[in-house]
Amino acid sequence: MSDVRTRVKVCCMSSADEVRTAISAGVDALGFVSAMPSGPGPIDEALIAELVASVPPPVSCFLLTCATDAPTIAAQVVRCGVDVVQLVDAVPAAAYAELRALLPHRVRLVQVIHVVDAASIDEALAAAPHVDAVLLDSGNPRLAVKELGGTGRVHDWSLSRAIVERSPVPVFLAGGLRAENVAEAVRAVRPFGVDVCSGVRTDGRLDAGKLRRFIDAV
Structure with missing residues (x-):
């Protein structure tokens, strides 16, 4: 095993x-979910900005957005004051360079890839050179109402491992992770970091005990 520590990001912050x-x-890192077509955790941008302002360094703040055009995304990032933008849907290839031009230099780009089948490997490797990290989740953007995260489902970790082995940028793993399976996930995939939402919650609220067990397992 590598002695590099696996990072932990907790998503769906709400208070x-x-x-x-x-x-x-x-x-x-903390994840803040803006308006989404489905899934848990979206909160108003004004609350996101208020919560982000309370977070001390070096904890990173991710804004999850389903927007796909660069001006809209950049405006959201500025309003919310985050240092990372997590693109939960596919964006046009030209949007990455446009975002770099519009955003402050400190803001990093993370592209979510919803691991559905082997085609997801090619999708991840195509996006990776344009972003600072890739995050592998278990949504399904092919549905009529897109699932863009927060499903609580585990996807095929062998596909995720193939992406990690070939990606030129760090890879986060999400999708159905909890204290009982995250150690196995880290061993199987070897991600840079893991991302969790429902796996550390009880009745929708962050559960300190579940979070501690999750971190201990990582």
């Missing part, structure tokens, strides 16, 4: 209490 709980547990 100051959740932010404090996650930071106290020692997470590396």
